[in-house]
Amino acid sequence: MLLDKSIPLTFYVREIRREALFVxxxxxxxxxxxxYFSLWTLTIPVAIPTLLGTCISLLLAFRTNQAYDRWWEARIVWGAIVNDSRSFIRQLQMFLGDETPDRQAVIQSFVMRQCAWCYVLGDSLREQGVNERLHQFLSPADAERIAQSDNKPNALLTEHGMAIRQLYDAKLLTDFQMNHLSTTLNSLTDSMGRCERIKRTIFPQTYTFNMRVFIYLFAAILPFCFEAAIYFLDVPLVTVIASAFILIEKSALQLQNPFNNKPTDTPVTTIARSIEITLKTITGFHSIPPPLPAEPYYAL
Known part of the structure; x- marks a missing residue:
């Protein structure tokens, strides 16, 4: 996620350098x-690129709005994950009485599994390896078993459910308490499903193709609209105007994919670390990790 800091010009140039060079x-x-061929009479009325530029602006506004909606939905989902993670552990602290054998160890095992789930979900959405995360928070046997699952975040939630069932079978949870914990797990499952839907739902490629065709058509027509007297403005103006449209289109393309491990991503790893810090603090862990340091102008 881009932070409220100065973004270097190289970030923008890097995104559009090829297209800008082509233009x-x-x-x-x-x-x-x-x-050199004295073809200054080969001039197109400026009204044509003006009309085309207006159409492109409207399409870009729609595209950017739709892309931001996807990014914002991803951020809302991870905000819900933060709340549900806190609620889940707090419910366990309230429901498990002092008579629970190794009560602190039981709660902390849920904390470690929940932290693993947050990190693994984020890494899975970014299509990164998760084995290191599993071994960081789980026992070697549990980590190996989860690693063999096709959907590792879902397998971790299943482990949560089985552990809750064991507490219920041992008469350490009432029907009412188990129902509340199951409801919280269902909320976490719903958030996971929403993230997967955002990741797997591809923005229509025809829309992207048509948008780029219109921008390049605009850039191709614009050089023919300048008079001979101001030919020295032709190249820089065409490059700057076309690059502005291309940059907006590229920005929308990045926002519509909030799990691509890029600076514009939803900061899932930073959020997961925040959850880890909170859960370990409220459950008495001795070793609390520090917040993840942000990059110069973004956080992941």
């Missing part, structure tokens, strides 16, 4: 042809 070279080619 720059094409504009130079048009100007050189018009200059």
């Amino acid at each position: 720059f070279l094409f504009a130079n080619l048009v100007v050189l042809i018009k200059l």
Whole structure:
């Protein structure tokens, strides 16, 4: 997630350098042809790119809005994960009485499994390896068993459920308490499913293709709209205007995929560390990890 800090110009240039270079070279080619072959009469009325630019602006506004909705939904889902994680552990602290054998160890085992779930969910959404996370929070046997699952976050929630069932069978939880814990697990499952839906639902590629065709058509027409007297403005203006449209389109493309391990991502790892700190603090862990340091202008 981009932070409220100064974003280096290289971040923007890196995103559009190829497209901007292509537009720059094409504009130079048009100007050189018009200059050396005296084809300044080959001029297109400026009303045509103006109309096309207006249409592109409307389409980009719609595209950016839809992309931001996907990004914002992902952020809302991870906000719900924070709340449900806290609620889940707090419920266990309230429901498990002092007569529970090894009460502190039982609660802390749930904490470690919940922390593992948060990290593993985020890494899975980013298509990164999760075995190291599993071994960090779980016993070797549990980590190996979860690692063999196709859906590792779901397997961790299943482990939660089985552990709760064991407490219920041991008469350490009442029907009412088990129902509340199951409801919280269902909320976590719902959040996981929403994240997976965002990840797997592809934004229509035809829309992206059409948008780029319109932008490049606009960039191709614009060099023919300048008069001979101001030919020195042709190349820089065409490059800057076209690059602005391309940058907006690229920004929307990044926002619509909030789990791609890029600076514009939803900061799932940072959120998972925040959850870990909170849960370990309220359950008496001696070793509390520090918050993840942010990069110069973004957090992941």
